[in-house]
Structure formats: C-alpha cells, structure tokens
Amino acid sequence: MTDGLEPGDPLDRMVTLLREPVPIAPGLARRAGERLRRQRKARVTGGMVLLLLIGLFEAAVHRQPSGTSITFAIAAPTVRSIALVGDFTDWRSDRVQLERTRSGLWQATVKLRPGRYRFAYLVDHEQWRADARAASAPDDFGRPTSVVTVVGN
C-alpha cells in the first residue's frame, strides 16, 4: 500500500504496478550487453585509428624538411674540401659539405624556409670565399660574405 492512499485507490494500484519488476524478454539483456560491448570496441578502435592518423601526420610534417630547395655551387677545381657555412647552419662548418662534380664544380642543395640568409664557403677549412653568383653583403669581420633571399611558394 502506498502511503496516504486507501487500498484499492486507482492511484495506489498504479503505483504498485509501477513498482513490480518488469519481465525482460529472454536474451534481451545478453543482446544489450553485446551491443554495448560492440559500441565500446568501435569507439576504442576509432580512437586508435585517429591517434594513428595524427601520429602519421605529425611524423610526415617533422620528417619532411620544409622549404625551398636551393643549390649552392662554386667552381674550384684544385681544392680538397668546401663547406657551406651560414645563418642556416648556425655558422658551423660541419653541417653541409659540398660535393665535387666531374667538371670541378662543387655543389650542395639545402632546403631553406623563406628568409634572407648570410653565407660563405669555407675552402680547405681555412679560406673564406663568397658566392660569385650571389649578392655580396657587408661584413663586420673582414671576410667575404654572400646573401641569398628565399621567398615562399
């Protein structure tokens, strides 16, 4: 009996009816459980695929050197080594070594982002040379220096 209601009151019968356990069709609970498990699995798989895609995208962005390919070249048939040194190598001579071609031309290609870069060639670890094809730049340290300007695509 419901509090405050007389036995046989329609409202009391309704409340009693609502309180009775509801019969569930055989297999419904099992099917509902399976469906929930499938949904959860799909969400986990979708999340993993999304994470994988994000990872692949990040890896592609970081592995592929961005920028414009610029080929630096200098003719020096009789020297032993030439390093390309500049703003883009933090002025380190061990980052980009030019390779000698059969014609005695030395060249290297590097990818540079848009900007204006000072650079020079270090020949045989001791002699600084400017790039004859590039514009020269004023130098505070009395060495030949060139400049290359790279624009975006």
Place this chain on the structure above:
Amino acid sequence: MTSRLLLLLLCGALPLLAQDPRLTSRFAAPVALRLAATIDSAEREGLPTEPMVLRALEGQAKGATPDQIIAALARLGGALRTARTTLGPEAPAPELTTAAAALQAGVPQLRLSELRQLRGGMPVTAPLGAYLDLIARGASADGAWNRISDLARRRASDAEFVRLTPTDVDREAKPVRPPRPPANQGPP
C-alpha cells in the same frame, strides 16, 4: 644583508644563465656572458635576438676577437632599433632584420619608410632584400630604387622582386629612343 645582496645578484644573473646554448657551446664562459648581456639587453627592448646570436656565431666562425664580435652586435642592435623606429613597433622580426641589413649597407632611413608606405600592409622584406641584392650586384642605387618602388606601387608579389636582375634595372634606366624616320622612303 649579505643574503639579500646575494639574492639580488642571483636575480640579476638569472637571465644570463638562460642564455642560448649555441653561445655557451661555442664561446668561453666569460665571453658567452658578455654576449648574453648584450643580447639580453636587446631582448628587453623587444628587438629580435636571433640575428644577434647568428652574428655572434658568424664572428666566432670567422675567427673574430670577442671585442670585434661585441662591437658588431652593438652596431647590429643599433640598426635593429632604428629599423623598428622606422617600420613601427608591430614590424615582424624578418622585416626588422632585413631593414637593419639595409641600414648597415647605407640605405637611407627615408627609403625604408617610403617602402613601408608603398607596400601598405604587405611585408617589405622581399622588396628590401631585392633592392640590396641589386645594389650589391652592381645596379645603381637610384635605378634599383625606381624599379623596386614601381613594383611596390603595383603590389607585386615577393617572387617578382626576387627575380629582378641588374639587367632589368639597366634596361629600365636607359632612355627609350623614338623610332627614327626612314631616310629614304620608296614609292608606296
């Protein structure tokens, strides 16, 4: 009292402790500290520090003395400051760097502000760089400026500026001769 003094000294030295690792790895500690102090001072003014770090590294690579490098940084800092005054406080670092290079190459400050006006909201990095390159390759300063300012007025793309050669400037500068009338006109 002593502890307060030590604390003040430590607070003053903290920015120097956070100096660029490229400097600490290439210079002896006392030199790196001097460089960091100069660069730190520029940073406090809101100037771009990367060109200063690169100039220090360039000096080291080229065998310059610490005093030469410090002097070069001071000159570059001054040029960056003038560039910012000319181009405005909102000018991005690449613009300031190129403008500073222009000033150090002897380009009048007036031309920087003129170029800024001609370009409107577009960056002046490419036109200014192209102007410097043209002069360095032997074009006359006035001829190069006429060509650059003409392109800037027409809102040309960065690539159009960079493609310019001294030959383009010379071709533009030469007066165009009017076609000479034929000396002997034959029968029609």
